[in-house]
Amino acid sequence: MPEQSAIFTEAALTSAVAAMFVAHDVPEGDARRVAECLVLADLRGVVSHGVSRVPIYLDRLRRGLVKAQPQMVMERPLSVAARLDADDALGFVAATRAMAEAVDMARNHGMGMCAVRRSTHFGMAANYLLQATDSGMAAFVFTNASRAMPIWGGRSPFLGTSPFAFAAPAGERPVVLDMALSVVARGKVRRAAARGEPIPVGWALDADGNPTTDAQKGYEGVVLPLAGAKGSGLSLMMEIIAGVMSGSAFGGNVRNQYTDFDAPQDVGHVFMAFRPDVFLEPGAYEERMTDLIRRAKDQPLAAGVDEIMMPGEIEARATETRRREGIRIDGDDLRLLAEEAARVGVALPH
Known part of the structure; x- marks a missing residue:
């Protein structure tokens, strides 16, 4: 029997997902932002952070581990620094508020930094990088995460697979670097386990510290750091920042949203926005950035390579394609999404 699948337009899927969150008492504007972030991940091909995660976010809302209407408080100790107490908000809502604050400070002072405490999983970091570049700012996004990766030399989970995320404006397609500091995002191992698919050697170790191609054993064990000790060191940097x-949980104490249901996650984030032209004459940044990209893409090609791509360019092209052709959702992802929609009487038009 062929695998069940459906194709959705961006607008229809966004509206349906937003309605599911509204049905869980999330304010309409916040629900819309959450849906936009999740659908954008699917558009960009980052399906591990797309609408497949809707069921777990809604489950944690129902359990009271995430607050639909948090009382967030912004502290501003310096003119270029702020900290948001997210009050266990949906991470998308807290992150959007924090990046907006960082961008506002950057407009006024050239740069701004906003930390977040008591937050939850915020999805794809590129959501907030693009929020900054849409405002003409360059940005860094840092977050920590539940333990999934050993510190270099260890075999037990201690560090999160926190992304290293940076973006700079560059015309219609900003340069967007959003990469997990593990060999592969843990969400990909989780998806492979759910589908009964194997994983490549080098992605993960089982609970006994042995290399494995069994995705379930890898998910129960640890994923491995990117570039060995270097990836481990960068992930430790995320824990520090x-x-x-930020005043959030750290060092393996961030709770796993899929397995820990006794208390909120207490994730920490930091958002930095800054004017890319702060050291240059008016118009010089755009000219220099265009020149850099042109010269980079004009470099001689390695064997088997058809084109040199800038970070984020593959995802931008994927977005353009899926906006034309639709977003395909299949298998358990479709089944579970449909179950959540049916629970609250939301139609899934496709």
Whole structure:
């Protein structure tokens, strides 16, 4: 029997997902933002952070581990620094508010930094990078995450697969670097396990510290850091910046949204926005950035390579394609999404 699948337009899927969150008492504007972030991940091909995660976010809302209407409080200790107490908000809502604050400070002072404490999983970091570049700003996004990766030399989960995320404006397609600091995002291992698919050697270790191609054993064990000790060191940096400095949980104490249901996650984030032209004459940044990209793409090609791509360019092209052709959802992702929609009487038009 062929696998069940459906194709959705961006607008229809966004509206349906937003309605599911509204049905869980999330204010309409916040629900719309959550839906836009999730659908954009699917548009960009980052399906591990797309609408497949709707069921777990709604489950944690129902359990009271995430607040639909949090009382968030912004502290501003300096003119270029702020901290948001997210009050266990949906991470998308807290992150959007924090990046907006960082962008506002950057408009007024050239740069701005906003930390977030008591947050939850915020999905794809590129959502907030693009929020900054849409405002003409360059940005960094840091977050910590539940333990999934050993510190270099260890075999037990201690560090999160926190992304290293940076973006700079570059005309219609900003340069967007959003990469997990593990060999592969843990969400991909989770999806492979759910589908009964194997994973490549080098992605993960089982619970006993042995290399494995069994996705379920890899999910129960640890994923491995990107570039060995270097990836481990960068992930430790995320723990320091997003965890220690923000006042959030750190060092393996962020709770896993899929397995820990006794308390909120207490994720920490940090958002930095800055004017890309702050050191240059008017118009010089755009000219220099265009020149950099042109010269980079004109470099001699390695064997088997058809084109040099800038970070984020593959995802931008995928977005353009899926906006024309639709977003395909299939298998358990479709079944579970349909179940959540039926639970609250939301139609899934496709």
